[in-house]
Structure formats: structure tokens, C-alpha cells
Amino acid sequence: YDDRDGSIWLDGKLVPWREANVHILTHALHYASSVFEGERAYNGKIFKSREHSERLLFSGNELDIPIPYTVDEIEAAKYETLEASGLKNAYVRAVCWRGSGDDMGVASAKNPVRMAIAVWEWGAYYGDAKMVGAKLDISRWKRPSPETIPCFAKAAGLYMICTMAKHEAEAKGCSDAMMYDHRGYVAEATGANIFFVKDGVVHTPKPDCFLNGLTRQTVIGMLKDRGIEVVERHIMPEELDGFEQCWLTGTAAEVTPVGQIGEHTFEVGELTRSISEEYEKLVRS
Numbered sequence: 001y002d003d004r005d006g007s008i009w010l011d012g013k014l015v016p017w018r019e020a021n022v023h024i025l026t027h028a029l030h031y032a033s034s035v036f037e038g039e040r041a042y043n044g045k046i047f048k049s050r051e052h053s054e055r056l057l058f059s060g061n062e063l064d065i066p067i068p069y070t071v072d073e074i075e076a077a078k079y080e081t082l083e084a085s086g087l088k089n090a091y092v093r094a095v096c097w098r099g100s101g102d103d104m105g106v107a108s109a110k111n112p113v114r115m116a117i118a119v120w121e122w123g124a125y126y127g128d129a130k131m132v133g134a135k136l137d138i139s140r141w142k143r144p145s146p147e148t149i150p151c152f153a154k155a156a157g158l159y160m161i162c163t164m165a166k167h168e169a170e171a172k173g174c175s176d177a178m179m180y181d182h183r184g185y186v187a188e189a190t191g192a193n194i195f196f197v198k199d200g201v202v203h204t205p206k207p208d209c210f211l212n213g214l215t216r217q218t219v220i221g222m223l224k225d226r227g228i229e230v231v232e233r234h235i236m237p238e239e240l241d242g243f244e245q246c247w248l249t250g251t252a253a254e255v256t257p258v259g260q261i262g263e264h265t266f267e268v269g270e271l272t273r274s275i276s277e278e279y280e281k282l283v284r285s
């Protein structure tokens, strides 16, 4: 993705895409001192833009990566980058990391905190799964406990688990993996939250050791506005068989139906379809 035309916002100004580079001895490259955001712009407007900028600052704070910009400054930088891209519908990636310092140790408190924003076109995250329902593997990798890592931050380090899970899933012909948490409860997919439907009631894992996605919160609001009961709770693996419908939510994934998780199958039902459509309408309005 480095050899392209365009501009990337780097440490306060737009630079040519190909020149937006960092040094090999960047702390983040060795020790994962990096936090980021994934956002989508629709018709030139970034959905929940401020909430994403606030989450970026929260993530930086959690990982002791003090981001030297305010929410307003981040907002201005994201829109500057989006406008420079000429794109109206795009994915927006903001990333902050610890740069190179005086030595190469684990400690990075004296290393500069750097920031970049890139914007590109990104279509349906799960391809045609949006129509037919994604097939998910069940990962052997677990979401860690809040005592192990700041698991509510959107931190690069946490994504190694996701990448390993996703590689194994793809090797088995699946689009993604569902992960259990450290206690064995159903948690989420590698870049999206998960919902289930049974007897007209929606069940979704309680976000007590993973990202409470902005899309997740939006979808819960939409369901409640319709008067549908949403239960946030711990979900056991053996319950999967009893659910009728399943979908994933995420900025990139939007609302994607799930057709299969391991041996368990789900119908792409009426509620899944209509929530997916309502989300599409909302983000574009």
C-alpha cells in the first residue's frame, strides 16, 4: 500500500503518499506502541468522527502514548486528509505511535509521539458475505483479560491475536474468526462485534474485555428504538446452536450477516437484513 499517488497527513502536514515513511528503529515497530482508529466517510462526512477521535485519545492515554493533539485538531486533520484525497466515500485511518528515541529499550517515555492519517477507498469488508452471510471459524486464540492488557483501547498490540486468528480462518476458507474470551465466553470477531437473535430477542456479548464498538452501540440504539429487547450478557459456546440469526458490526464491516460459525449455521433473516439496511441509511443520511 506504500506505492501509490496521494497524500498522507504526517505529524501536522500532508506529505506525498510514497514519502510517508518511518525509521526502522521506530519503537512501535518493535514493541507495538501504537494506537489507531478505523473510520468511514460517507458522502464526505465521517460517521461518528468525534467519537473516533475521542477513542483515539482514550487509547493513547491507556497505553501511555500521550497524543499531542486535541479532538478539534484531529478532526481538522482528518478532514484535511479526506479533502485532499478527493474521495467522498472512504476509509479513514488515524494512527499514533512512539517514534525512535535515544536507545532501543522497552521504555519509550522519552520517545516522540507521532501521528499519521491516511484515507483510501475500502469497499465491503467481507466481500459478498454481506449478501449470503459470512462463514466464521472458531479461533483457538482468546481475547485477553483487562488485567493483561488495556483491552478497551484500539491498540496495535491487541491485533496480533486477531491477525493470527484471521490467518487460520482464511486458510480454512472462512472470512473471519469468532474468538472466545479468556473465560471461554463468546467475545467478538477479529475486527467486529457480534450479535445473535433468538425468538425475537437480540443477545450480544457484554463488552467487558474487548472493544465496545461504535457500530455496536449504534446498532443497539437502533434495535431499542424499534422496541426490540437487547440483552448484553455472557454467552456460552453451547448456546450457539440455539440462535437463529447472527451478524457482525464494525466500522469496516458495517452490519454483515453471518451464515456459519464452525458447525453452527444461521439464517440471514429479516431482522438481520433490515438492521443492515437501516444502518446503511443512517450512515449516509
Ligand code: PMP
Pocket (backbone or CB within 6 Å): 038, 154, 162, 188, 189, 190, 191, 192, 193, 210, 211, 212, 213, 214, 215, 216, 249, 250, 251, 252
Ligand atoms: N472489535 C475489534 C477487534 C475491532 O477491530 C473493531 C473495529 N474497530 C470493532 C470491534 C468494532 O468497532 P467499531 O464499531 O467502533 O468500528
